[in-house]
Amino acid sequence: MRIYLFIVSLFFCSISFAQTSVSGSVKDDKGQPVPGANVKVVGESTGTIADSDGNFSLSTAKKPPFSIEVSSVGYGVKKVSITSNNQKITVALADEETKLDEIIVSASRTPERILESPVTVERMGINDIKKTSSATFYEGLENLKEVHFNTSSMNFKSINTRGFATVANNRFMQLVDGMDNSSPALNFVLGNLVGVSELDIASVELLPGASSALYGANAFNGILFMNSKSPFTSQGLSFYAKYGMTSQKVAGDNDYWDFGIRAAHAFSKHFAAKANFTYTRATEWIPNDERSVSGGTIGHANNQNYDGLNLYGDEVTTFIRDVGQVSRTGYAEKDLNDNKLENIKADFSVHIKPWANDFEIIGTHKIGVGNTVYQGANRYRLENFIMQQSKIEIKNRNFFVRAYMTTEDAGDSYDMRFAAWNINRTWKADKNWFTDYATAFLNSQIQLGATATQAAALARNFADFNISPTGLATPLTPYVDPENPNAPTGIRYEPGTPQYNNALTAVRQDSNFATGAKFIDNSKIYHSDVNYNFKELIKYAEFQLGGSFRRYSLDSKGTIFTDKDSGIDYDEYGAYVQMQKKFMKDERLKFTGSLRYDKSQLFDGQFSPRISFVYTAGVNKNHNFRASFQTGFRNPTTQDLYIGLNLGPFALIGSEASNLTRYHETLPVSSEAIAAGQDPTVSFSGVDAYTRPAYTEASIKQFDQTQDPSVLKLATKPNLVKPEQVKAFELGYKTVLENGLSVDLNGYYNMYNDFLSTSRLVLPYYGVAQENLPYTDEAIDAVRRKDRRTFQIYSNSATTINSFGFGVGLAKKVYKDFELGINYNHAQFDFDQAKDPSFIAGFNTPKHRIKGSFGNPKLFKNFGFNVNARWSDEYMWQSSFADGTIPAITVFDAQISYAIPTLKSVIKFSGSNIGGKDYLQVIGAGRIGQMYLVSLTINP
Structure with a gap:
């Protein structure tokens, strides 16, 4: 009842203030639209962003006369006087360098200039999305300062900011229009498999540091916000199609297809709707790492206990007296799936504005279906994986209330290591195989005088194909286990044969890991958020109050978690308050203070404070210095708590x-x-x-x-797990100098306790x-x-882990419209291994990274281009699947585009890793090859 009354009070607060509406368009000095322009009420934080056609609509409680301020990257700031309600205006912006002056919302849950952000923020706007040289805008995020990718599959890229991340980066959060994009069972983001179409993306904001003070558990080492377009301001039918080729040493040359469509319409000023659909199909970056996990040389010819990294089945091993340690013959990963990737995304939303103000009701449903490969303790083929999100949200400029549900269905997903083990057992039981090996090995030595290497080859030939060594007094016959006379004693199935294909199909459909490889997952998350900004009720400072509730509902039928007999449910909730106020003459000093309390039913509650100061110096207020202290925490994931999985060589057991x-x-x-x-x-x-x-x-x-x-x-x-915590200190400086040079500096120091x-x-x-x-x-x-x-x-971990680093970003128009940008990041960590010998850090981040870009969106009439380059040094990779060194890499991406204004379309030619060698980001995953695409986008 209290919650109901609170929501009702928010509802009436939202409609009790008179509204002034302003609409119009933003153009450049040549009369072309300026998409993504920032429109802000002077003296307030109220603002909006122009759509892809440069159109905008803004509502404020302020009564005329007042002024609005319009700005965009690459253009000067312009102020326009507003003298009446429902005024329509056209704003012309002149070219000028205004980098880092965009409006963001993520850092403080309120609109503010990125220059005045209390923490480090990276942003990708509409213009950045259009000129990306990567295959998709999501892959283009890798060119942002602070971002490093861990690539498990061509369509499964995991974002890493500030380290301590594997493919399963559960220290990083991703929100799509306010919804957590994480898998309910896995507790980490599956890239953009269930994200946003590039036709519908309005902006992307990235906070690379701890953000628990506002966003709760798991906003620990970074958070990504992807915001979609409103059908009220971005209407019409849009379309894109991409075709190209991928090239990799292992996979060869293969087709790449990607297309999408967006339809949006405002049926009246009170009702609008939109729908998006995208489809992608490609061939995987196939892994083929043959190094021996068990030590020794590569291949069974000289190593009878050979265990190849991307060969599965050879993990089944046993010690045989007078023979030694022996492993079965494995199957390559490339033969355990079809190596085809697909991703289908669709979303539908309705938007209702009951009154002539900014009060809005939004209903959304999203669905993603796909095939990909996820790497955890094993390599998992996600086949026909389905994830859905349904949301209802009520909001205006002062508050929002939202509730959503995330569901997933593992579909036909399976563990490729178990698939190989059980294909082997289909044609010959383990006991029978090892007995045949031992018999052939010893008889070859005794009767034929074979060396150990020769005997091993003859023994494997007999165990795999029932071929008895030539020259024995009595030919050998396959062993029959008297305790299990029906155990198979046949001949190895070779990939591509009907017997192999039938066996693979059978184990993929069998969820008993003793005989099959399929895992089941129908887990769910139920989540709700509320936030209210009191800026129109309290004038002394800007106060915000909010909270959240989440329920995890696990359902794997015992194939992942220990939930064979019944499901597992548990709850988390939290609340926060924030104050923001400007001090000193001309309001040059901005203070932000936040405090959040979170409680899981399984653990004690956690307080997460944050304080920051931003000082704006200079006559034009263009030198911004910031200092912040913030804390973060991460609750143990569902796997940390409830996994119970026998993986053969080892078992995973939650705490x-x-x-x-x-x-x-x-x-x-x-x-x-x-x-x-x-x-x-x-x-x-x-x-x-x-x-x-x-x-x-x-x-x-x-x-x-x-x-x-x-x-x-x-x-x-070991002790039973509890939440991990981080204390983060950060300093930063942002400016745009008079010569147009944009400078962005930041440094951080993190102290982790109870590191999970x-x-x-x-x-x-x-x-x-x-x-x-x-x-x-x-x-x-x-x-x-x-x-x-x-x-x-x-x-x-019983020891304290520290990490620290800094970043430098520079950007400038070097000649006319030629833009040059470069950034550098340094990251490293430190801890005392002697205090916790078993601890595996898994930092998985290069110490040095350099990225550069050079382009011109107006090279000459309707032509533009952009080039990106990335370099990182070698670093150590540690994970539950495999450890190893990731070599240094250098990557070049580029694109050229041609606009056809009469058709409102753009043709783009792009290439990724142009002329480079296949490179590695994750030990055990496929090396990343080259990709060349041509695309057509129609966006009226």
Whole structure:
């Protein structure tokens, strides 16, 4: 009832003030529209942005006469007097450098000049979107200062700002028209799979630092805002079509298709609607990394325990007495899916303005369907993946109330590693295969005098194809397990054969990971937000009050989470207040203070304060200095809490207390152990993973090399997870000098506490893990025989992690309309590994990055061009899938465009990674090749 009365009070506040409406158009000195121009009421924060045709509409409670200020990048500022209600005006802007003078909303939840932002903000407006040299505007974000991409798939790019990010970047938030774009089950953004069409995008704003004070949990290391166009101001039928070629060493040359359509119409001044549809189809950047994860040389010819990074099935391994450690023959990732990518996005919205003011009711539904590849602990093929969002929002210039629901359906998605394992088991059971290998190996040595290398080749040939080594006294026959006489004993299925294709189809449709690879996910998020700005009620300062509520509802039928018997639900909520006020003569000093409180039903509440000062110096108020302190926190994700997934070589077990008791598994022990009197199976629970003494994974690898028990080290006992926190200090300076040079400087220092991370612990099947045990101890026997279980657990690091960096951005018109821009970012981190030996930082960010752009949108009549270049140095990549070094890269992108004004269309030719080598951004993913496109956009 209280919430109802609050919303009703907001409703009446919104209609109780008289409105003054102003509309018109913004043009340049040649009479051409200026899309994305900023229109602002002088002396207020009320403002709007011109649409793609330069048209705008603005409402304010201020009564005439007053002035509005119109500006846009590359043009001078112009003030226009407003003398009456419903006045229509045409504003002509003259060319002039005004970089960094756009209006933004994200930094303080209120319109303000980007120059006066209390924190670092990167922005991409309509003009920037039009001139991007990348295949899509979303990929063009990589040219922004502070942005680094982690590419898992051609259509799945994860944004990384300020480090500590894998493909699953759950420290970064993405909002599309106020809706969190994260997957309900995965808790991170799936790129732009369910985002915005480039025909409908109005602006993009990026806050690279902690933003929890206003946006709550998970706005931890950055937040991206994508804002779409209103059908009241951007009407008509728009269309684009792109065709091109992609080229990669592994995948070869392939077609690329992308097209979209947008329809928007204002049926009256009270009702408008819009719809968007896009379709993309391409061939994947195919991964083909053959390095051996298990050590040794590449290939089974000289390494009988070979485990190729992008070969799956060879993770199934066992120790055979007098033979050694042996792995099964794997299948390449490129043979475990069709390597075709598709993405279909559609959205529909209705907009209602009941009265002659800015009060608006919006109903939206979005759906995204696609195929892509996600890399976590394994490589997952997301096939026919569906994600939907439905929203109802009520807003005006002072408040908004919104509620939305996000649902997802994993469709036909599957784990490619499990697919390979179970294809192998379809034609020959593991026990049968290893018995055949051992029999052929030993007989080849005894009867034929074969060397170990020769015996290994003959043994694999027999185990895979039932071909007995030539010259044996008695030809070998496949082993039949007396305990399981129906176990398959056939011949290896080769990729492309009907037997292989049928087996792959079968395991993809089977959700039992003992025999199949399919995972199920029908999880949901329910979320609501409210915000009220008291600027028209309180004149002393600008006060805002808001809050949010979220419910997670997990449903994987036990294939991801421990929810086999029932679903898992839990809630989070929060509230915040912010004050913003200007001081000193001419209001040159702006203070912003925010405080937010968040509570999850699983954890204690968190306070997130933020304070910032912005001082504007100079006669023209064009030198802006800022200093801020803000905090962020991140609640453990649904996977951190409730995952319970046996991945074969290791198991993932979430840290929530009830999850530990729900997870159980039973594993077979080695034949050598059974002969020594051990039970044939051993059982583990999640409690064992978090409470029993265990060895560090690093020391286990040392033991495998040395067989020296003294190298084994006990892992730190993990605690159950709690929210991680960051304290962020930032300084910045922005200006546009009289010579037109735009300067943007920032530096930051972050201190992380209770840093959420994963560790791998190794438990012996029998005995008790201890340090300095004799070689004959039962636990050492278990480790030596590979009778040991690796668990990946979730916990908070005991040490403080610090990160710091700075950025420099410069831009200027160097000659007429030729624009040159360059930026540099430095990022690094520091922590004491000795205080937490098992901690894996996963910073995954280059220390040095340089980006540059050069272009001219008016090279000559109707022609324009733009060139982008990026360089970054090598850095260490760490993730649960694989570690390794990412080499330094240099990438060039370029585009030329030709406008046809009579058809209101633009033809563009673009290329990405022009003339470059295939390059890597994620260890385990495909290298990124070249892309060349031609596109036609019609935007009346």
